[in-house]
Amino acid sequence: MLSPERLDLMQRQWARLLESFGVTPADAYPVFDRLVAAHSERHRHYHTLEHLWEMFRVVPRLAEAGADTRAVQLAVWFHDAVYDPRAKDNEARSAALVADWLSPLAVPVPVIARVTDLVLATAHTTAEPPADPDALVLLDADLAVLGASEARYQRYAADIRKEYAFVPDDAYRAGRAKVLEHFLDRPRLYHHPLMIAEGEEAARRNLSHELAELTAT
Template sequence: MVSPERLASMQKSWVRTLDQYRVAPADAYPPFDVLVAAHSAPERHYHNLEHLNEMFRVVERLAPTVENPNALQLAIWFHDAVYDSRAKDNEQRSGELAVDLLGPIGVPASAIERIVRMIWATAHAAEAPGDRDTRVLLDADLAILGASEERYARYARDIRQEYSWVPEPEYRAGRAAVLERFLAAPRLYHSPIMFEEGEQRARSNLRNELAELQSTRGV
């Protein structure tokens, strides 16, 4: 999880972002609290504030390529706002939550529409999106795949914990299918920096986890 100091920094960034839409701090704090509570739920072992923090760091590196940083920041905050490992419509519901929380405090409808489109794209179910900010969002969301072996291993364990309700044989089969889908993609990362630095390591991490899942050894 993130430290109290980092959380305070994230709150300041949130307020600054909404200030660009002329949302007063007093109006910005309540939705922030909702999002922090959602990402701090005990069943969230990976899809939590640490994940958001890691995404923000990636976006900072890719900042020169970003067209609308404010919309992108909000899309990051909301993309996993609703996360239920038993559900198939998390991205849809997260987009709906963005509408419910951002509309009443005065974020323009055009901005919300853009944010929601980016949120829905994090389902990673379609071809590479045309707009640059969505590609940055997707790269940030999948940055964990190209992390160090140690960090990736913790990520894999955390994902397993989020699916603790799934019996081991079924989990292995389902997780293997996800990994194979990633490996079948022509490329995992859209931006040149992410592709250069993380593509090979991400594929190595994915192959290693897949081999472990398919082995006959214990958990």
């Protein structure tokens, strides 16, 4: 649960971000409200405003690797705008909202195209480091929770289970184990040197502990 104080700060940051594109706060706030509503859907437990808050804490620390921090910030806001755990096209549907919601505000077309590409990158379809420095920042921030403290990781894992409450336990354990094995098989979970130094070891430890619990007989 995100505190009212943090939500207020996020609203002010959103207004400043959109103002940098010439959008007035009065025009920016309705889109902010739609994004907040999307991330507050009842079926969400991890993919919430708290996830965005945590990403926004990571992005500035990696910003020197990126070329367009404004596009990265917008991509953070939109990358989970659509989240249906039963669907396979969440990233594509989220990317489509970038133009749907920002074009009426006259955000420049190149910016919208840039943000759309970044949102699509969060599908995490490859283990290879992205050539795009902005995508590198976004992807590492998106997975930062994997290298969090043991307590935060356990809460994350429990919240993911809640989002898949419709899946029977045996099927969930098998499917989740495959996801964890996929991550652990990667040469690197993170791409940015800072994330590798600070989070790689912890992330692998967290993932391994969860996998062991899932596969215990």
